[in-house]
Amino acid sequence: xxxxxxxxxxxxxxxxxxxxxxxxxxxxxxxxxxxxxxxxxxxxxxxxxxxxxxxxxxxxxxxxxxxxxxxxxxxxxxxxxxxxxxxxxxxxxxxxxxxxxxxxxxxxxxxxxxxxxxxxxxxxxxxxxxxxxxxxxxxxxxxxxxxxxxxxxxxxxxxxxxxxxxxxxxxxxxxxxxxxxxxxxxxxxxxxxxxxxxxxxxxxxxxxxxxxxxxxxxxxxxxxxxxxxxxx
DNA sequence: GCGACAG
DNA sequence: ATCTTGTCGC
Numbered sequence: 001x002x003x004x005x006x007x008x009x010x011x012x013x014x015x016x017x018x019x020x021x022x023x024x025x026x027x028x029x030x031x032x033x034x035x036x037x038x039x040x041x042x043x044x045x046x047x048x049x050x051x052x053x054x055x056x057x058x059x060x061x062x063x064x065x066x067x068x069x070x071x072x073x074x075x076x077x078x079x080x081x082x083x084x085x086x087x088x089x090x091x092x093x094x095x096x097x098x099x100x101x102x103x104x105x106x107x108x109x110x111x112x113x114x115x116x117x118x119x120x121x122x123x124x125x126x127x128x129x130x131x132x133x134x135x136x137x138x139x140x141x142x143x144x145x146x147x148x149x150x151x152x153x154x155x156x157x158x159x160x161x162x163x164x165x166x167x168x169x170x171x172x173x174x175x176x177x178x179x180x181x182x183x184x185x186x187x188x189x190x191x192x193x194x195x196x197x198x199x200x201x202x203x204x205x206x207x208x209x210x211x212x213x214x215x216x217x218x219x220x221x222x223x224x225x226x227x228x229x230x231x232x
Numbered sequence: 233g234c235g236a237c238a239g
Numbered sequence: 240a241t242c243t244t245g246t247c248g249c
Contacts, residue, residue, distance in 0.1 A: 043239090044239070081238095083236085084238085086238055086239055090239075111238085113238055117238080122238070123238075139238050142238080143237070144237090
């Protein structure tokens with residue numbers, strides 16, 4: 001059976017059609033939680049590039065950033081890697097992982113863009129529409145849009161815009177003097193709040209603790225745990 | 233036609 | 240995403 005928005009397309013054309021059909025369902029109004037109790041991070045790791053992947057979700061206490069719940073699923077990529085259709089690759093496994101959580105997080109911080117997407121429907125939007133949860137997209141590199149480097153201090157940002165001037169997101173400095181990240185709205189959050197939540201989840205490193213904990217979890221699940229006494 | 237192109 | 244040593248710096 002299929003839940004609305006979670007079907008896997010058979011062709012690129014079908015994938016575009018699904019995105020076009022779901023895009024109007026994105027909620028761009030809701031400001032989102034200003035003080036979420038929990039924030040979740042989602043990430044995926046790959047092995048042999050096209051054979052296997054591990055999708056992980058970690059739920060953190062929003063204040064202490066301690067992990068309070070997590071789930072990881074090993075599966076096969078559901079779709080080839082096509083820029084702009086990236087979500088179809090990881091979505092099924094990520095949704096499986098989300099279903100296995102005992103705690104329902106108040107906000108999802110996704111590893112990939114939201115509105116900063118060619119058709120304004122990146123992974124973060126897709127996950128938001130399907131789950132109904134507020135979502136934020138955080139990318140390490142850009143997919144679309146033009147921007148100027150933000151000031152060197154943590155918290156500084158500049159607008160990410162398309163050629164027509166439409167704001168797609170922000171280029172946000174999460175750490176002094178370090179390469180900024182790309183933040184965009186996914187679903188049910190304002191851009192201001194999205195950036196605030198990302199900064200709140202990023203006390204020390206370049207990337208939010210949410211993505212760091214999820215990254216570790218799926219990487220470990222894929223490569224197998226290392227036994228004590230063994231290197232690396 | 234020639235690049236660019238989330239993970 | 241992943242393939243990968245050493246090296247600079249707090």
